[in-house]
Each structure stands twice: as C-alpha cells, then as structure tokens.
Amino acid sequence: MRRLIALASVFALVSAADAESQARGAGPAPGAGAPAQGRGRAAGPGYPKFFDSNMPFDARDLAGIWTPNGAGFGGGGRCRDCGDRGFSFEFPVFTPAGQAAFDRNIPSYGRLKDSADAQAHPEEHIGRRRAQSPALGNDTYGTCNPMGMPRALLYPDPVEFMVLPDRILQHFEWGYGLRTIWMDGRKLPSPLDVDIPRWWGYAVGRWEGNTLVVESTGYDERTWIDHFGYPHSDEMVLRERYTRTNYDTIELTMTVTDPKYYAKPWTSETKRMHLLPKTFIQSSGWTGLLEDLCAPANELEFNRLIRDPAGTGKPAETGGRR
C-alpha cells in the first residue's frame, strides 16, 4: 500500500510536464526544466524523488539505477529537468557529406513534417520538424537495431551503472543494451584504425576531479545521434562528462566531434538523470530493470500488423494473428 501511494505521488508530480511534452512527441518542451532558472511549471521536482538530495555521497560512485524518466519506470517522457530527447537545441553545422546524411534520415520523432505545427516553429532546427510516420521512416531502431550512443542516453528509460574494478557498465532498460566503459587505462583507438565499428562503440573513461570523462568512438554509422535523425559518421568521437552533483542527481554534457559530417564540434545541453531505489522498478514482485528488450520477433510482427498499415493506409490483416 505504501508503495502504491508512493507511486501515485510520483506520477502526480510529473503529470503536467509529461502531458505536454509527450503530446509533442519530443520529451519536455525546450526550457521546461531547470527549476533553478525559474522555468519550472509545477511544484515538485518533476521526477520520482525518493532521496534527500543533501545526503552525503561519494562523487566518484555512480553505481545504481538512474532515470531521466518523468515516471521513473520507463516509457513515456523525460523528466522536467532532464532535457529532452534531442541532443542539442544548438543548430549543428554540417559538412556537405553531413548534410547529405542528414537529408537521408527520416525520423518519426518531432513535429510532423510540413504541418502547421512544424511551420510555426522556425526557431527550431529542421531536424525537429520533419517527423514522418514510422512506416515511412528509416530509423534503424524501428527494426530493433541497437540505439547506439549517445541516443540511448537520450531515451527516457532508466539506465543502471554497474561499477567494476576496471570498467563501468551501462545497462539500458529499453533495448536491454549493454555498453562497456573501460577504466583500465587503455587508449582509445583512432576511429580510422577501428576494424569493425560497433553499435555500442569503444569507450574509455577517466576521472577528472569528480567528473567522469568518457571518450568513445568506432560507432556503426547506421545509428543516429538522437531521435531526430542527426547522423554521425564512422569518425565520430563522443565525449561525455558525468558529474554527480548531489545524492540523487547526475549531470551529463556531451560533445560530438565528427569532422566528416560536422564542420565544428556539436555540444549538448546539460542532461540530468536521477537515482531510483533498487526496488522501485518491479513486476511480479521481481525488482530491478525490466527486460524491455526490443525483440525482432515482437517488433516485426507489430510493424506488420500495426505500424505499416497505419502509416501507409494499406489494409490491415483481419484474420488470425500468427
């Protein structure tokens, strides 16, 4: 019962922000977060808050389940101060090759392409105003390929940091993706020397004071930087800076350096994630991350029965499901 009430309180805190941001299909509205800047629209932290932020903490211990999700659990939208699903509101500066790659990508997040809504927001880069139905898009995640980085960090679902003596593992709930950040002092390969690009890349980390600095490269260029279809090449180097700013908050800033596709480095806004108790996420009394695996067997059937007929107008199957 206490858990039920706690859950109810959590959901109540995030309702207003989520309702608006999700209607936009793009996470919280720009500038919707950051209560410290006086932009908060509702009382409460906008995320599931179970801890006193002022409790003592080890700034170099990132172990735990962290969520950028407004409801904590997964699905739905990002919390009010966590930043949205996009990498950055700063307009990227593409190279000609980058522009061509950007133009090839057809995302399904953001404002509907050519809609009055899209036309009403010229202040946003066109990447956020060109969404098409998933059936008409070409998001490789639509067939369960891994999200890759940094997109997985921008998806609303929780991520568990598992800290081992020589590495930190990031386990993403949605997709059940696992990324390894090596902390053993190894050197990051030059992207030009990577034999086989990886969906989750090659990553090394080190501490600069109390900030974990992660550099990674060697990414499969079929993944996107974020949900709006911003591309990266196989030469992308991603730098992430994680700083635990209080007991239940990590702040993250990221920079993409990709001379093949971007004429200058592209930097994210500060993103945030918040700590969840280990027991918060549970089903059937079983605690821990859900197995929110994007399984092709599920996804391809869903696409065939729902996504594709909805997006194309072709008749849906009316017989028995297989």
Add this chain to the structure above:
Amino acid sequence: MIRSFVSWFAVATMLTVAGASAVSAHHGTLVAYDREKQWTAKATVTEFRYLNPHAQIYFDVKDDKGTVTHWSGELLPNPAQLIATGWTRRRAMDALKAGTAITVTVAPPRAGGNVGLVMRILNDKGEELLGAQPVPAAAPPAAARP
C-alpha cells in the same frame, strides 16, 4: 474507510496520470495518427495482446445499419507502463477477453484504413481500462527557448 479511500485515490491518481505519461512510443508512433479526428464508439473485443513494444487490441465496431468493421489498434502504454500502473498481464487479459463489450476512443491513421491509436477504453460499467487517456488533440504551444 479511510484506508479504502486512500487506496482508491492512489490507484485513481496513478491511472489518471499514466494516461498522460504514456503518450510516446519508442518509435515515434504519434505522428502516424490524427488525434484531431479521434472518435468514440461501442465495440466488441476480438483479441487483446499484452506485448512489447505496445499492447494491441483488435475489435469490431457495428454501425447503425449493422455493418461490422474490424479495427486493429495499438495502445500507447507499453507493458512497463501498464505494470507500473497496476495493469498486470493477468488483470489486463481478464478485463479484455474476446467478446467483451467496450467503448473505445480511437485516433485514426493519417494514411487511412482501419488501424488506430486507441486513446481510451471503457468497459460496460463505464470503468477506465488500462489507464489510457485522451491527450490534447492539438499540440500545445511550445515553451520559450531557454
């Protein structure tokens, strides 16, 4: 009495808000449907599937002339969200067995056809099922840039 009220309030709050927080999909499904043209009708469940990436419901709608149209629908909440709001698989499957009379609110596909986004389901007692709720038909105004 107080205890039962608290319980009811907690569940009701969760369900209400779940609808709001459940409105985005991992593949950006929202843009495929026109929420400004959503409609509500009585229907009969033919099949309900509690699956990732989204629960699906199949149902028949009979018009005034007795013509039956079969619809396929996706729900915005995925199983993770349904679990979080108390709609376990067993509870959901029990509530939406084949033959169950429901009232559905559907956002039709922009491309036409009979596959919709199911915004809301009521049973024959008028009770909300699965916590899905309508969202604003039109996109709200964007907040100011930071």
